Amino acid sequence: MTTDGGKSQSVVEAKGLGLTFKTADGDVVALSDVNLGINRGEFVSFIGPSGCGKTTFLRVIADLEQPTSGTITVNGTSPTDARLNRSYGYVFQAPALFPWRTIENNVALPLEIMGYGDADRKARIKKAVELVNLEGFEKKFPWQLSGGMQQRASIARALAFDADLLLMDEPFGALDEIVRDHLNSELLKLWATTQKTIAFVTHSIPEAVYLSTKIVVMSPRPGRVTDVIDSTLPHGERPLEIRETPEFLQLAARVRDGLRAGHSYEE
Numbered sequence: 001m002t003t004d005g006g007k008s009q010s011v012v013e014a015k016g017l018g019l020t021f022k023t024a025d026g027d028v029v030a031l032s033d034v035n036l037g038i039n040r041g042e043f044v045s046f047i048g049p050s051g052c053g054k055t056t057f058l059r060v061i062a063d064l065e066q067p068t069s070g071t072i073t074v075n076g077t078s079p080t081d082a083r084l085n086r087s088y089g090y091v092f093q094a095p096a097l098f099p100w101r102t103i104e105n106n107v108a109l110p111l112e113i114m115g116y117g118d119a120d121r122k123a124r125i126k127k128a129v130e131l132v133n134l135e136g137f138e139k140k141f142p143w144q145l146s147g148g149m150q151q152r153a154s155i156a157r158a159l160a161f162d163a164d165l166l167l168m169d170e171p172f173g174a175l176d177e178i179v180r181d182h183l184n185s186e187l188l189k190l191w192a193t194t195q196k197t198i199a200f201v202t203h204s205i206p207e208a209v210y211l212s213t214k215i216v217v218m219s220p221r222p223g224r225v226t227d228v229i230d231s232t233l234p235h236g237e238r239p240l241e242i243r244e245t246p247e248f249l250q251l252a253a254r255v256r257d258g259l260r261a262g263h264s265y266e267e
Ligand SMILES: Nc1ncnc2c1ncn2[C@@H]1O[C@H](COP(=O)(O)OP(=O)(O)OP(=O)(O)O)[C@@H](O)[C@H]1O
Pocket: 021, 022, 023, 028, 029, 030, 048, 049, 050, 051, 052, 053, 054, 055, 056, 057, 223
């Protein structure tokens, strides 16, 4: 296994990565021969049909699943070391906030676990809450907030300890289109401001194209990467209207072609 000691631009490096789940009904090949690099500061989206291994790949990065073949490094180390070094924040599909804790106390949770002192904790909560535009809602409970605001709170929680890498598993999948648009443009701003590296799972072609500097198209049975598209759109903030430009539509068409090629069934 090669490591770069954290010096290079590479945040995630997967080589020949495979993961087969052993189940009562036999083997399930969730990932097969995945070769992929994510560089520092990139916004990488993973798109593909249900069951193609997107979540599994994120979970391997996060050390929540163990690969059965190949290698993967995170920040130049093993995923286990990266986890112990608090190298990433994880945002789940559902907000997963504790209902009995206020927003600020939910954001505080990882900081409490990590043993940050009172003053440091307060400063970090303030900064994270500002980054997701939730000022004024710190004392509210999750159930007093809309779904979009709850998801912003869980992003704030993932940002609170300032990990360089943000893993986001379909964070806006359950939200309506208008709210999703809004959160997409906020997320881009946040990414441009913080210069984090983001790995983002989605089912939506426009979302993947709008957000990403790189789009990884995956296909199921077994989960493999069928196309890696470097975005030609400007990096950094993008107006929502960019989605009507020929360049955007061309990228979207390429993603769609990649998804079609990976499908073994009719639409
Ligand atoms: N713990 C597990 N045990 C057995 N099989 C699993 C396990 N976790 C995932 N799988 C299987 O591995 C495959 C990949 O699952 P994964 O959740 O990574 O797909 P996905 O692309 O994220 O899907 P979705 O878009 O629906 O979230 C699926 O066939 C799934 O059923």
